[in-house]
Amino acid sequence: MLPVLFQPVVRTLALRRIARADRSDGDAARLLSVLEQTIRHVRSPEEAHWIGRIEALRGELRASGKPVAITDYGAGKPGMHLTEEQMRQGRIVRRTVGAVCRDSSKHPFWAFFLFRLIREFKPAVCVELGTALGISGAYQAAALALNGTGRLITLEGAEALATIARENLARLGLDTVTVVPGRFQDTLAGVLAGQPTIDYAFIDGHHDEQATIGYFAQILPQLSRTSVMIFDDIAWTAGMKRAWRTIVGHERLRTVADLGDIGVCLSADGTVPKHQYTIPLG
Numbered sequence: 001m002l003p004v005l006f007q008p009v010v011r012t013l014a015l016r017r018i019a020r021a022d023r024s025d026g027d028a029a030r031l032l033s034v035l036e037q038t039i040r041h042v043r044s045p046e047e048a049h050w051i052g053r054i055e056a057l058r059g060e061l062r063a064s065g066k067p068v069a070i071t072d073y074g075a076g077k078p079g080m081h082l083t084e085e086q087m088r089q090g091r092i093v094r095r096t097v098g099a100v101c102r103d104s105s106k107h108p109f110w111a112f113f114l115f116r117l118i119r120e121f122k123p124a125v126c127v128e129l130g131t132a133l134g135i136s137g138a139y140q141a142a143a144l145a146l147n148g149t150g151r152l153i154t155l156e157g158a159e160a161l162a163t164i165a166r167e168n169l170a171r172l173g174l175d176t177v178t179v180v181p182g183r184f185q186d187t188l189a190g191v192l193a194g195q196p197t198i199d200y201a202f203i204d205g206h207h208d209e210q211a212t213i214g215y216f217a218q219i220l221p222q223l224s225r226t227s228v229m230i231f232d233d234i235a236w237t238a239g240m241k242r243a244w245r246t247i248v249g250h251e252r253l254r255t256v257a258d259l260g261d262i263g264v265c266l267s268a269d270g271t272v273p274k275h276q277y278t279i280p281l282g
Ligand SMILES: C[S@@+](CC[C@H](N)C(=O)[O-])C[C@H]1O[C@@H](n2cnc3c(N)ncnc32)[C@H](O)[C@@H]1O
Pocket: 071, 072, 073, 074, 075, 104, 105, 106, 107, 129, 130, 131, 132, 133, 134, 135, 136, 137, 155, 156, 157, 158, 161, 182, 183, 184, 185, 204, 205, 206, 207
């Protein structure tokens, strides 16, 4: 799907909403400014250099006809209604690297949004659920490299994809990333146990209502005071819409923004007034 954000009118409306939005809380204001910078493509020469390298790699991957056999532990496509047991067992899917890249890797706009979030909030420990070929991982890791601090742990169920992602990240010289193969159901608890706190989490795999709520509940106790959580495909199915509504209601999340496909939450203590934004971008 082509993101709606290509339509200038959507961008203009989003910028207008951002300009009028309540900025009374400092962290909420920082999130709004990240969004604005993303829409306006604000980047320094060093940032542009990293993004250029990652996008050149994306171009190669998109064109690749190399076959890859993937064990998919996700929720499939809308309408598939896989049971928990079917998702637990996984399905073997045969594709090409190019097809995986075109269908699964985050669009450059959203990948740049993640990059800007990390540049702004400077998280120390970042977790990603859903690596695929490592494109969003590369954006996030490049932002950490430019910050000069922080590391990323990214989880991927399909061993074949985890291997390709590792190669891609190594080619870019991004060595602060750990790719953890295996189902989130089996790996997330161990990853969390090895970290004192989590400052940033991007949930981009297993778009199932109960699974999404479950991963949120697992990560929540370890969130640092000001942390960032991003959920992909929050409007993908009725179940994902319900999952998002459940998540945004949690009292530890003091700023929540519904951006259409993606939802972003900032945690803080309960004394900070809740800020809720709807800024549809795609
Ligand atoms: C949308 S892709 C991730 C794209 C990546 N974040 C990017 O933008 O470059 C989602 C990935 O999550 C993985 N995944 C889905 N459900 C999973 C599960 N239950 N356990 C482990 N991996 C899972 C899939 O294999 C797939 O590669």
